[in-house]
Amino acid sequence: MFACLIAGATTSVAYAAGEHTDHSGWNTLSGTLGYYDRSLPDGNYVLTDDLIFTESNNYYPSASTAENIVWCLNGHTLVNGSTGGINPTILNSTNGRVITICDCTGKGRVDSLATYGVSFSNVSLYNIYATNQSNVVTTIDGNTKIYSGKVFASYGDDMIIGGNTYIETGVELTVEDNGHLIINGGTVRCDIEVTGGTCDISGGTFYGAINVSGGTCNITGGTFSSPINVSDGTCNITGGTIKTSQYYNDDPGTPQGAVVVNGGVCNIGGTAQITENRVDYGGAVCVNGGTCTISGNNITKNNATYCRVRCGRHLHY
Numbered sequence: 001m002f003a004c005l006i007a008g009a010t011t012s013v014a015y016a017a018g019e020h021t022d023h024s025g026w027n028t029l030s031g032t033l034g035y036y037d038r039s040l041p042d043g044n045y046v047l048t049d050d051l052i053f054t055e056s057n058n059y060y061p062s063a064s065t066a067e068n069i070v071w072c073l074n075g076h077t078l079v080n081g082s083t084g085g086i087n088p089t090i091l092n093s094t095n096g097r098v099i100t101i102c103d104c105t106g107k108g109r110v111d112s113l114a115t116y117g118v119s120f121s122n123v124s125l126y127n128i129y130a131t132n133q134s135n136v137v138t139t140i141d142g143n144t145k146i147y148s149g150k151v152f153a154s155y156g157d158d159m160i161i162g163g164n165t166y167i168e169t170g171v172e173l174t175v176e177d178n179g180h181l182i183i184n185g186g187t188v189r190c191d192i193e194v195t196g197g198t199c200d201i202s203g204g205t206f207y208g209a210i211n212v213s214g215g216t217c218n219i220t221g222g223t224f225s226s227p228i229n230v231s232d233g234t235c236n237i238t239g240g241t242i243k244t245s246q247y248y249n250d251d252p253g254t255p256q257g258a259v260v261v262n263g264g265v266c267n268i269g270g271t272a273q274i275t276e277n278r279v280d281y282g283g284a285v286c287v288n289g290g291t292c293t294i295s296g297n298n299i300t301k302n303n304a305t306y307c308r309v310r311c312g313r314h315l316h317y
């Protein structure tokens with residue numbers, strides 16, 4: 001049985017610290033939450049059946065206190081039953097309280113809801129719109145699986161992704177404004193868009209591209225099998241391994257690379273390894289614009305056999 005973790009707790013923990021083994025004394029939830037049910041009394045909740053949100057409106061999982069709150073889905077689903085065209089929204093307050101939606105069984109789902117500052121552990125998310133909130137750390141971990149939707153780190157406090165989180169191809173994962181996204185583990189199959197704020201990646205397996213068009217992306221660890229593209233902002237790559245295979249180029253006028261710098265600033269150094277790349281229409285590191293500084297012995301064993309295009313100032317080793 002997987003324990004529900006209350007991660008990122010920064011305030012006093014009123015209930016089971018970090019995990020729970022049963023739901024004794026918890027409030028129960030099932031059926032529908034209508035307009036007059038949008039502000040729930042304080043406390044932990046466990047679902048006894050699916051829970052349907054009928055209003056295209058904000059829901060408040062706790063009336064007032066700063067005590068951390070856990071919702072255990074207990075194998076059930078949070079359902080969007082609204083007809084208003086706007087997803088029902090679970091809104092955390094800005095009082096520092098951590099709200100965690102988790103599941104002991106690992107079978108719980110959240111379907112087509114929006115969440116602000118809500119943490120997830122060991123649940124599956126479909127068509128989610130999840131973002132952070134001011135003054136509360138949002139954590140997604142504990143084998144949580146995100147199959148579709150949007151995850152944004154925007155203005156507000158940190159959003160942390162780790163703990164075997166799985167994020168499927170096609171999910172929109174974005175860092176913008178003054179957001180701070182921290183990824184320290186998990187499997188990410190979608191692209192990551194950094195348009196502002198800061199993205200710190202220290203671990204995980206990444207199959208999608210990392211596209212930096214603003215803000216700062218700091219990569220200190222992780223394994224990457226799609227390119228890291230920098231068009232504006234700053235990307236510092238001081239750890240991790242980048243190994244791609246690019247045999248084709250759908251856009252022959254645009255050189256390819258494991259790291260492609262078209263603008264902005266890219267600094268490569270430390271223990272970063274850009275290695276064993278096969279890039280037939282470019283180079284391991286392809287610099288078409290901006291500034292790229294390589295300060296270490298980071299580029300090894302790459303193969304650009306055909307290199308049919310001319311990279312402006314490309315480096316391939």
Ligand SMILES: [Zn+2]
Pocket residue numbers: 004020022023046072073074103104105
């Ligand atoms: Zn539970």
